[in-house]
C-alpha cells in the first residue's frame with residue numbers, strides 16, 4: 153500500500169514540519185491490525201501480513217486472560233498493602249508435594265554452564281553468539297529500551313542470526329563481524345506481561361508486548377532454528393517477571409497454540425522462567441508444573457527479585473532495605489530463594505540457573521572465569537540436575553524466604569541510587585537499555601532497585617543509620633540530593649553530552665517516581681510514553 157502524506161511526523165515531544173507532500177509506504181497489515189511505527193522496507197520483511205496475522209491470533213485468543221492475570225496482580229498487591237505477605241498456597245499443596253517431573257531436557261541445551269546476556273543489538277548479537285558461552289539470552293526485556301527502531305532491528309538481527317547470515321561492518325574501525333563455526337545456543341527473552349506495544353494496534357488497542365516479541369520471533373525463526381541450533385527442538389525462551397503460576401499457564405497455552413498453528417510437535421518450544429518476583433518464589437513448583445512439557449528450568453533473576461521485595465512490601469514500613477550494594481546473595485532471604493530454586497528444579501528434572509547448573513555473564517570478559525569455576529566443579533558433566541539435590545532446602549520456610557535483609561542505610565546509598573537511576577533513565581530514553589555505570593552493568597532491573605529504594609526511604613522517612621548523624625530522608629533532603637547529583641553527572645559526562653542527553657527529562661521522571669505517594673508499578677511503564685513515536689495516520693490517497 154502506498155500513500156501520500158503531508159504535515160508533520162509526530163516524534164514524541166517534537167513535531168518536525170515537512171514542507172512538501174511526501175511519498176509514504178505502509179505495511180501490508182491484515183484486518184484489524186494497524187502499525188503506528190515508522191515504515192521501513194526492512195521492517196516490512198518482519199511485519200509481513202502472515203506474521204502480523206499470527207500475532208493478532210495470539211492477541212485475540214489470550215488478551216482476556218492476560219487482563220485477568222494483571223487484575224489478579226492488583227488484588228494481590230492490595231492484600232500485601234493491607235498487611236499480609238506472600239506465602240505458599242494451600243490450594244496447590246498437592247502440586248508441591250506430588251511426584252512429577254518435567255519433560256526431558258533437549259540434548260541441544262543440556263550444557264548451559266555459562267550464558268551470556270545482552271540486548272538484541274546487531275554487533276552484540278554476533279559477539280555474544282561467538283563469545284564461547286554455551287547460551288546467548290537475546291534480550292527484548294531488562295537490557296533493551298523498547299523503541300520501535302530497537303525492536304524492529306532486533307527482530308531483523310535475530311532472523312539473520314538464526315539463518316546464519318548476520319554480519320556487521322564497523323566502519324569507524326573497518327572491522328567486519330561474522331559468526332564463527334561454533335556459536336552459543338540462542339534463547340530469546342520477550343518483555344513482561346504488563347507492557348503494551350503501542351506501535352502495533354490490534355482491534356484498536358495496543359498489542360500485548362510479549363506476544364509481539366514472541367510471535368514475530370517464533371513465526372520467522374521456528375523452522376530454521378529447529379533444523380539447526382535446536383536439533384529438533386525449539387525455539388527456546390526466557391520468561392520474565394511472572395508473579396503467579398496462572399501467568400505461566402498462559403505462556404504454556406501460547407506455546408501450545410503456536411505449535412499447533414505451524415504444525416510442530418507439542419513440547420518443541422522450551423522456556424526457562426526467571427524467578428524474579430517475591431510472590432513467584434512461593435510458586436516455583438506450580439510454575440514448573442504449568443510449563444512441564446515446555447520447561448527448561450528456572451533462573452534466579454536476583455536484581456528484579458530485590459526490586460520485587462521492596463515493591464511487595466511497599467505498605468510495610470518495617471521492611472526498609474539497607475544500601476543497595478549490601479543486598480547480595482549472602483542475605484538469608486536471597487540464599488533461601490536460591491537454595492529452594494535448586495532443590496525444586498533438580499527434583500523436577502530441569503536446570504537450576506543462576507549459579508547452579510550455569511550462570512549468566514553480562515559481558516564476554518567474564519566468561520572464561522565463570523567457565524573455569526563450572527568446569528572445575530562439574531568436569532565433563534553438562535549439568536548437576538541428577539547429582540546435586542540440595543535436599544536440605546526442602547525444609548526452608550516462609551519465614552526464611554521473607555527474612556528482612558540486614559545492613560545500614562547511608563547518604564552515599566541515597567546519592568548513588570539517585571545518580572544511577574537518573575543516568576540509566578537518560579540512557580533508556582535515548583535508546584540504550586543497558587549501560588556501564590561506575591564499573592557495574594545497569595539495566596532496567598537494577599535501576600528499579602534504585603528507584604524503589606529511594607521511594608521507600610522517602611515514604612517512611614528512613615533514618616540513614618549508617619552515617620552516625622541520625623538524618624532522616626525527606627523530600628527536602630532528596631530535592632537537594634537530586635540537584636547536587638545532577639551537577640555531579642554534568643561534571644562527569646561533560647557539558648556537551650549533558651546538554652544533548654535527556655538528563656533533565658530523566659531527572660523529572662525519576663524524581664516524580666521516587667516522591668509519589670503511591671508507588672508506580674514499573675519505572676519503564678511510565679517512561680514508555682516518552683519513547684513511543686507514532687507514524688502519522690494517513691488518509692490513504694493512492695498514487
Ligand SMILES: CC(=O)SCCNC(=O)CCNC(=O)[C@H](O)C(C)(C)COP(=O)(O)OP(=O)(O)OC[C@H]1O[C@@H](n2cnc3c(N)ncnc32)[C@H](O)[C@@H]1OP(=O)(O)O
Nearest residue numbers: 269270276279280294295455514515586587588593595597
Ligand atoms: C538483570 C538482568 O536482567 S541481567 C541481563 C540483562 N542485562 C544485560 O544483558 C547487559 C548486557 N551487557 C551489556 O549490555 C554491556 O556489557 C554493557 C552495556 C554493560 C557494557 O558494554 P560496553 O561498554 O560496550 O562494554 P565494553 O566496551 O567493555 O565492550 C567490549 C566488547 O565486548 C562486547 N560486549 C560487551 N558486552 C557484551 C554482551 N553482553 N554481549 C556481547 N558482546 C558484548 C562489546 O560489543 C565490545 O565489542 P567490540 O570489542 O567488538 O567492539
Ligand SMILES: O=CC(=O)O
Nearest residue numbers: 453454455456597
Ligand atoms: O533478569 C534478571 C534480573 O536479575 O532481574
Ligand SMILES: [Mg+2]
Nearest residue numbers: 294453456597
Ligand atoms: Mg529481570
